Amino acid sequence: MSAVPVSVDATVLTLKQMFGERCSTAEAVRGHHSKGESWHTPGLPDAVVFPETTEEVAEIVRLCARNGTPMIPFGTGTSLEGHVVALKGGISIDMSRMNRVLEVNAEDLDCTVEPGVTRKQLNAFLRDTGLFFPIDPGADASIGGMTATRASGTNAVRYGTMRENVLALTVVMPDGRVIRTSRRSRKSAAGYDLTRLFVGSEGTLGIITAVTLRLYGVPEAMSSAVCSFTDLAGAVRTTIETIQAGIPIARIELLDDVQMDACNRYSGLSYPVQPTLFLEFHGTEAGVREQAEMVAAIAAENGGGDFGWTGKTEERAKLWQARHDAAYAALALRKGEAVDPGLWATDVCVPISRLTECILETKVDLDSSFLIAPIVGHVGDGNFHLAFILDRTRPEELAEAERLNERLVMRALAMGGTCTGEHGIGYGKAKFLQAEHGEAVSVMRTIKQALDPAGLMNPGKMFKD
């Protein structure tokens, strides 16, 4: 198992022979593959290779394994915790050419796609089938990346995360073996749940080359609403009571006053600059009406205003695009002012009974800081985000973000929560893994060591060196 490492140049040379122009060492290409969308220090890969089949991925992996070359899988580069940074150089394996929808089994409500298919591409493909795939992180991320980071988004409160919606995977193991983790049946009690082991493994255990997903019928009726609140606590309480009442709400998203201001400017909206819930209801016509009435009653008791309805498809799309663009809207707040504006997006998730407390304490922290950081969240899951908008030329801003981020994470952990609800660990949060999981981290490390003894799969991620 322990290959004698040869120079990465030898790997690159062989890859160029094997893949021709599909192996690039151009500065611009390497630069594009050196970072995600957040503040983390970039790291250049030695080369970027663009495989088109599982077998090609297996060939790349076997070569790298033989030569002791690090491998970093790359989707769309929208990672927020530095997952794709080539911390130790090596080969960035860009999956964007593996972007075919391999099969749609409409009767079984499932499909199998290559990892480079993006969530919007998949839903465009599905448009005529009456089906859709609900998981929607802010960016138009790739299904492979979403699987690897256990992504979720605005619909998770109703439809679950990638954890619940991946049925099976094809994975190239660190030694080049190709496995299929499960079958298409809805459930199985046969063997260890390798599917879930790879969902959220962030490229540290193998490279995902096909993903079988659950799909859902487009609901008969869908209706979205916007509701402003006199205070943040009222908006959060409305969320908590909605969840506790078992109302099957499809989306319930919190945006604080700072974020609403940013969204109004960036997305051309004109909502009150107040804590706000974006809501969506899915079901039959009667079911949607009934759910909306129940939530409206809860909101009214918690200082919420009237629901502003957006029934039309285009209006709904505009609303949710604004929500998905929240991070970009936040970034735009400092355009012109900051020399090198950058985003430090962080997220935590807590049991919903602690959500109000967690958000309000965080808001106190922010109010007393010189940094801007809108709060936005998938609050139905107990999950919320801060987006620090930094001037990357000013180290004191990075230091302040780090301080606030650490306080946020420790607060969430103390409340029985997690250091990340959906962004993942990458290398940005590796230092918190131990605080969250304690001794269990040693079990994770044992699994990593067993499956990737040479430590070549996305090195430096997930675990602190």
Place this chain on the structure above:
Amino acid sequence: MSAVPVSVDATVLTLKQMFGERCSTAEAVRGHHSKGESWHTPGLPDAVVFPETTEEVAEIVRLCARNGTPMIPFGTGTSLEGHVVALKGGISIDMSRMNRVLEVNAEDLDCTVEPGVTRKQLNAFLRDTGLFFPIDPGADASIGGMTATRASGTNAVRYGTMRENVLALTVVMPDGRVIRTSRRSRKSAAGYDLTRLFVGSEGTLGIITAVTLRLYGVPEAMSSAVCSFTDLAGAVRTTIETIQAGIPIARIELLDDVQMDACNRYSGLSYPVQPTLFLEFHGTEAGVREQAEMVAAIAAENGGGDFGWTGKTEERAKLWQARHDAAYAALALRKGEAVDPGLWATDVCVPISRLTECILETKVDLDSSFLIAPIVGHVGDGNFHLAFILDRTRPEELAEAERLNERLVMRALAMGGTCTGEHGIGYGKAKFLQAEHGEAVSVMRTIKQALDPAGLMNPGKMFKD
């Protein structure tokens, strides 16, 4: 790691010193712990120990690890694939004294229980909270056993299986370390999904000593119905169309004519001896009515008769108890006739588009066999069961069951399904794991080897030696 095995007698002696009467070598106790509820050849443990705390379990595990003694966790002994059989002797660790509900977080819709708590005990405990736990295998199994076998049941079509409903676990690892696999938050992207790795691991990777579960609010309205069909295909088609229409049905259970006859006799019912669906709807009053109307319309088009409604709580309870007792009812069919009547319950799960074909081909097999085996199934998930009723004194009956079982499994696998939807592998289905998962089994073995290098945790289960 590689302990020099000492005689199991030394382990038993030490356990007796440590646990006094809570360590038993009585023949009757060992016999009770030598088998589950199915046909598998029993295997006696050398002793049975009854721990009361996680720390006691850890002490037992450390002792066994030091002495090279096999360990077999034991819940209620209702396993159907020989999971609890002490194939290589050793210590049966009976979790029944760890049966406390540790906490209920009603606001967060979760609870944490010790593994010996049974599903009925938990729901009785929850009665006054307005919450319930939906997963319901036929037997009143323990939550620990249900977790270890990735159990499901009649509600899984709506609420998911143990895979979706376990939030976190406390596990004693094979070396005695105690880990907590996750936090109480609804979602997390922090680290490998150890929770799901242990769900379904069948005691081969560690011993579960606490389980954090999702709970659900008792629906405002619940209504059950029974619908007889002119043929099996019509009942299955009704199920498929209900699922494809996205109707959030809570339960949709198929019983064939043979099973209906058995249930009528065993549970004092008087339904027509025809293929039948047992249905249940959960929601608001209006929602339940709407769902029921939609399913009734689908059933009518597929040869279904009128819905027989059971709205009252006691009637509903009687109906579902009859369903849960299906296996015992089947067994009773041969009482008196067979010398030593025994049950061989098997199950498969297929993509729902293949369900009709899979059930009808299986029915042809059964019609041409001399064995009786009712068909009953959680058909909304594509999951169904055969229960061979055997005379264990007649080897030709075991051989015929084995032949039919193998044909069933291979049929399901050929259709993209799994060799077990919910009973698990144990040692009864270990021979099918390779056929189902291929190369992925080698990855499972690597994980087993890494976490339990001495192979002491429930040896002989999951993997074929």
